[in-house]
Amino acid sequence: MIGSIKAEWRKLAHRPANMIAVGGLLAVVVLIYSVGYIEYTWPVASQAARAALLKQGLYPGGLVKNLIDGVMPLGAAMTLVLGALATGGEYGWGTLKTVLTQGPGRIQTLVAKLVVAALGVALVTALFYSAGAIASMIVAGIDGHAIAWPATIDVAKALGATWLILYCFGLLGMALGFVFRQSAAAVGIGLVYLVVVETILSRFIIGFRGGDYRWIAKGLSGANATALVQSFGQIIVDPRAAAPLVGGTHAVVTLGAYAVALALVSATLLRWRDVH
């Protein structure tokens, strides 16, 4: 098992798509802070009060609220794509047969992929918040603002929630890669589902017959991930915004169930289907 994990890690660490995605994510953090700083420091006159509030989010104290908004759907889409590439690519390149003929069992191979994906997502999560922390310290330093971090428990919860959302959608991408046995269809259908289908479906279900079927929407992965993000609060509370569909605990349990179910789908497909 250790050998399979080492092999998976080598593949993950050297893959340009993963490097580009991590670089892109860090660039997003830089953009959030640099564009935010310019916008909130020199706002248009009508937005001055709002800008002053939003600027608080750029300081270390606003780290969690400022960054976790970027996790859904942007971060989720990124890990969905990387997950689809990780498994779909094995079929496209024919490398799955190279792997499976070396001796590890199919389930062992999948478990190694899941473990490495979990570690990779943890690393990305840590990098994401570390980059945000550095950027917020720079902003505070420029403004001469005191450095006061959020409570440790809040940071830990945010790290956990971010990891769970990213991992869950990474697993969705991986499962789609196994379903379609290629990357392109897995990426395309995964993104359409995440960005379009879930949103439309969720709105339709919530509005249908006065919300009688709202309970269905409470089971959708995107709705739960969004609710988990919203559970950390917002820098400016919009009174017109709809309340989160579910609470944070419900969202964690549901996303955890999705992760288990997606891993089982992948295991079933890999275990029983022929590899051509």
Added chain:
Amino acid sequence: MILPGSPPPEGGQRSACATTTPDPAVPSVGRMEELLIETKGLTKRYGSGVVAVDSVDMTVRRGEVYGFLGPNGAGKTTTLRMLVGLIRPDSGWASVAGNEPGKPAGLARIGSLIEQASFYPYLSGRNNLKVVADYAGVAHERVDAVLDEVDLLDAANRRFSTYSTGMKQRLGVAAALMKKPELLILDEPTNGLDPQGMAEMRMLIRRLGQGEHTVLVSSHLLGEVEQICDRVGVISHGRLVRESTVRELRGSAALLVRARPSDVARQMLAEMFGPEAVGQVDGALRVSTDLEHSAELNARLAKAGVAVSELRPIQKSLEEVFFQLTGEEQGS
């Protein structure tokens, strides 16, 4: 793969659905030691009712180079995929290196290259082999040894995507050698190679076959199989139509005799070797006999006043045999 009602490949390797009743068709353990691959009734059908492999019974003995010969689409690759556990048969069973196909214990003793070499294009040759070594549970020290064996050390740090077809195939062979396997399964290893690459690959396979390895090599190239294999299995339309040594496959030795008067020569030869041994071929006589009789045959014909204008050994080429067995049209 053991299927209901089928004999298990080896004692102790029975699946839950296999019977436990002794079966005379079950190979004994001693025989299994000699046979690194044995299949019985191995069959694979695809969804549309296409029978890709149809009741194949084949045996590969320890230490031999076995050629798996057949035209494109005959079922070679499907059979090999079943032997390494990538696809499951619909019926029949196979024992590979004493295990069910695809079981880690068996795969640990097998090196394989199925169809073209498949590696991660963004990794170097060396890193690809490190990945293979990690999966196989082999120390990384072995990586450079196998790279050296296939003459790829100089290109080890280049990305796999920049390799030529020949280099890719050699890297595939290097990966197959990683575990120091007893059994090598190579599926059309010369595919896509230029003549020099093909010659090098044939030399490599021959060298491996002379060592401790047992080699199963599939090919649609008759000359290739003739040059490197001890035994051959010919597959056509999913069925194994013949399995024997190359010599047996080409048929017994014979002499071509062109002599005048022909009827006298024919009568004499029939007296010498029996009437069934003498046939007609291309206006000459074909005598089924060992080549060592040619001098005596020539002397007796000459003594009887028969003028012999041509006397030479004849043997069917593997190509002729192949086309006979597969029903393919020669030259098509």
